[in-house]
Amino acid sequence: MQKITIYEKPTCTTCRKVSKALTEAGIDFEKVNYYIEPFSKKKLKELLGKMKIKPPELLRKNDVAYKKLKSKIEKLSEEEILTLMIENPDLVQRPIVEVGDKAILARPPEKIKEILS
Template identity: 30%
Template sequence: MTTSFDVKIFHNPACGTSRNTLALIRNTGIEPTVIEYLVTPPTRDELIQLIHDAGLTVREAIRKNVDPYRDLGLEREEWTDEQLINFMLEHPILINRPFVVTDLGTRLSRPSEIVLDILPLPQKGAFTKEDGEQVIDENGQRIN
């Protein structure tokens, strides 16, 4: 009997945190659905659902260190959630990443090891992030 787990990652391959998160998912033996959100952005409803299910505010889901954030003056508190969502849909680079969705929940996986809280299978072995930080030991256990 084969058991399958539905895991989806909104991924940016140019982002180290996103690459580490994807690698942690794959370290369980799961091959997730990978959505390169800059190529295929979420719909309005999907984006709102991701933010809600992750327990974030719209502002917490916005990347602040990108040009559109500064150019549009998004640091000003006057923008409504609806307006911020519109900006995120118009400029997907404003969507923080990676969002991961599993049957166990939705997380903005920053740092990448947050994904461990919602993975349905254990890690199969050691894992070291791209920056050299080991987060999973040789027994598949999380290092605190």
């Protein structure tokens, strides 16, 4: 099986559920806490490409950080949104699960099955 990487915030309930499901299935994976190891713009673009989504689709729209910046975000280009997401990791939906040339946003946690099959 290809290497599996989960980009997560360890205190996130959904992230913990995905990690637990993989562990219980006996699947080896790597965790990346993107608060400690921030995304580079190149990596975030790569993940978005693998998920086939645009930067605005990866924003955590229910988060306080997004609500505070909403009026600003609505006027930004996709490139500027990427920069903002890197500067404010709370804006990034999680967990992102990457396997080879695919990636998914594992929300709800059951979506992990899509990338493992």
